[in-house]
Amino acid sequence: MIRTLLIPLFLLIIQALGAQDIRYARHLIDTLCSNTYYGRGYVNDGMANAAVLLAQEMERHGLRTAGPSYLQAFPIAVNTFPGLMEFRADSTFFTPGLHFVAAPFSPTTEGEYRLVFPDTTRLLNGTYRAPDPRSVVVIPEPGQSRNLRRMGDSLRYRNPYGGAGVVRLKEKISWHVSGSWPLKDYFLIDAVDSLWPERPDSIGVVIRSVAEPFYMVENVFGYIPGTRYPDRFILFTAHYDHLGMMGPYAIFPGANDNASGTAMIFDLARHYAAHPPEYSVGILACASEEAGLLGSRYFTEHPLIPLDKIEFVLNLDMVGTGSEGIRVVNGTVNPEAFALLDSINRTGQLLPEVLARGEAANSDHHPFHEKGIPSFFIFTTGKEYREYHNLSDRAQDLPMTAWEEVFQLLQRFADAIMKDGH
Numbered sequence: 001m002i003r004t005l006l007i008p009l010f011l012l013i014i015q016a017l018g019a020q021d022i023r024y025a026r027h028l029i030d031t032l033c034s035n036t037y038y039g040r041g042y043v044n045d046g047m048a049n050a051a052v053l054l055a056q057e058m059e060r061h062g063l064r065t066a067g068p069s070y071l072q073a074f075p076i077a078v079n080t081f082p083g084l085m086e087f088r089a090d091s092t093f094f095t096p097g098l099h100f101v102a103a104p105f106s107p108t109t110e111g112e113y114r115l116v117f118p119d120t121t122r123l124l125n126g127t128y129r130a131p132d133p134r135s136v137v138v139i140p141e142p143g144q145s146r147n148l149r150r151m152g153d154s155l156r157y158r159n160p161y162g163g164a165g166v167v168r169l170k171e172k173i174s175w176h177v178s179g180s181w182p183l184k185d186y187f188l189i190d191a192v193d194s195l196w197p198e199r200p201d202s203i204g205v206v207i208r209s210v211a212e213p214f215y216m217v218e219n220v221f222g223y224i225p226g227t228r229y230p231d232r233f234i235l236f237t238a239h240y241d242h243l244g245m246m247g248p249y250a251i252f253p254g255a256n257d258n259a260s261g262t263a264m265i266f267d268l269a270r271h272y273a274a275h276p277p278e279y280s281v282g283i284l285a286c287a288s289e290e291a292g293l294l295g296s297r298y299f300t301e302h303p304l305i306p307l308d309k310i311e312f313v314l315n316l317d318m319v320g321t322g323s324e325g326i327r328v329v330n331g332t333v334n335p336e337a338f339a340l341l342d343s344i345n346r347t348g349q350l351l352p353e354v355l356a357r358g359e360a361a362n363s364d365h366h367p368f369h370e371k372g373i374p375s376f377f378i379f380t381t382g383k384e385y386r387e388y389h390n391l392s393d394r395a396q397d398l399p400m401t402a403w404e405e406v407f408q409l410l411q412r413f414a415d416a417i418m419k420d421g422h
């Protein structure tokens with residue numbers, strides 16, 4: 001009884017001091033990264049349940065819907081990995097997600113495969129052919145050769161060597177889910193070099209993938225109506241999906257990528273709901289960014305608000321650090337807006353560095369940019385945290401170094417645009 005009475009009082013005091021933002025953000029990041037949401041991907045309805053959570057958050061903050069609900073559903077084609085995943089070289093077992101990952105286009109396969117070790121020259125010039133359909137080509141740790149790494153990367157388009165598949169040895173592994181469709185007729189496995197035995201004869205592989213040609217995913221959209229110019233929008237976007245699961249045990253939590261950006265736009269939603277802005281402020285949590293910017297692309301093709309009424313898009317993806325500052329993709333494309341952002345940062349002495357970058361199709365701002373809508377993609381930089389697309393991108397380790405400063409910068413920038421537009 002005493003506890004339930006004390007906590008609200010405590011929260012009230014914190015709120016009065018203006019420190020409530022990061023507490024709310026941390027709570028949302030913790031929730032999104034908890035096992036309940038299975039890494040917000042395609043196994044166990046992780047992403048779908050996260051969409052429901054975010055819609056409830058929008059309702060709690062009092063955001064308006066642009067249609068019958070906050071959810072904008074659409075189908076995508078994706079390969080998923082709900083079943084058993086095993087990888088063994090001779091008698092050494094590799095742990096799924098930690099010691100090996102399978103490329104997302106890998107088909108279901110099970111069996112023992114003979115390894116072949118072609119020399120680098122023949123791997124590079126593409127003249128090597130696997131001796132039989134059950135053999136698997138090994139590409140050694142490519143750290144020393146850029147060309148070999150490029151050759152390895154091109155395997156997501158085609159396998160010039162034939163055989164059942166390819167094993168790439170890597171110092172560090174990370175998983176990706178883009179390019180999963182259409183499935184290939186070979187598998188590609190990245191395995192950690194440090195565990196790889198001396199010249200093994202064979203590998204044992206179990207991949208149980210399930211191809212989903214019509215998997216339903218949902219964007220989550222809501223807005224706070226503007227007090228003076230309700231038909232003009234500032235749109236905050238962030239993808240809430242991550243990689244989900246590879247097999248029944250490996251969950252990729254995706255704290256920095258991108259529970260952090262999601263929490264930032266919901267922190268802003270909370271703020272603007274409490275302090276109604278002059279323009280309308282849209283909050284778009286995008287689905288399936290990791291599968292190839294599918295949610296933001298769908299939104300720009302099926303907009304819930306008129307695209308020509310969007311004055312600016314601010315996309316947040318990986319904002320959990322910040323000791324060095326931020327990078328601004330499209331900064332050089334929108335020089336006036338960048339100068340405004342930079343001057344707000346300097347005047348407010350917020351972040352050590354605000355760096356402009358050119359355009360890049362690397363997050364959800366890009367489909368808007370392609371439609372001619374001014375947009376920035378902002379991410380934080382800093383060496384205090386480097387987990388990326390691995391099992392260790394966990395909420396409890398996320399530093400959130402410059403949370404307040406990034407929040408302040410975004411809010412002041414959006415407010416300045418609303419003033420400028422008069």
Ligand SMILES: [Zn+2]
Nearest residue numbers: 257258290389
């Ligand atoms: Zn990512």
